[in-house]
Amino acid sequence: MATPAQVFQQWLDLGEPGSALIYHTGNLAADRVVMARDGATTLFLPVPEIDEVGKMALSAAERGECLLVQRGKEQGVYEYIAIKPKGATAEGMGHG
Numbered sequence: 001m002a003t004p005a006q007v008f009q010q011w012l013d014l015g016e017p018g019s020a021l022i023y024h025t026g027n028l029a030a031d032r033v034v035m036a037r038d039g040a041t042t043l044f045l046p047v048p049e050i051d052e053v054g055k056m057a058l059s060a061a062e063r064g065e066c067l068l069v070q071r072g073k074e075q076g077v078y079e080y081i082a083i084k085p086k087g088a089t090a091e092g093m094g095h096g
Helices: 004-014 048-062
Strands: 020-026 033-038 041-046 067-074 077-083
Touching: 004 020, 004 048, 020 048, 048 067, 048 077
Parallel strands: none
Antiparallel strands: 020 077, 033 041, 067 077
16 A cells, blocks of 8 residues: 555656645644653654655645645644646745
8 A cells, every 4th residue: 555655756746737635634733743651751753654745745845846735624624735736836826
């Protein structure tokens, strides 16, 4: 089974202009880490699959390969969506 990062990369490589991909559903900032206890110490450990796709999406947006948007689903739950720009890159549209 493909990881979220592999699915995102395949969409970046093969997706049509104007296509969209929901790359995460939940709360991306909170879902990227898990809290663990080690005695009196609280540790925040990364969740690699979620952290990786989040970083990939941001990097792709910074390069102008996609636009990133969120759609609220319910209290504290969002769909994180990447959209491939039509024609001009996202940078050329003033979003980069």
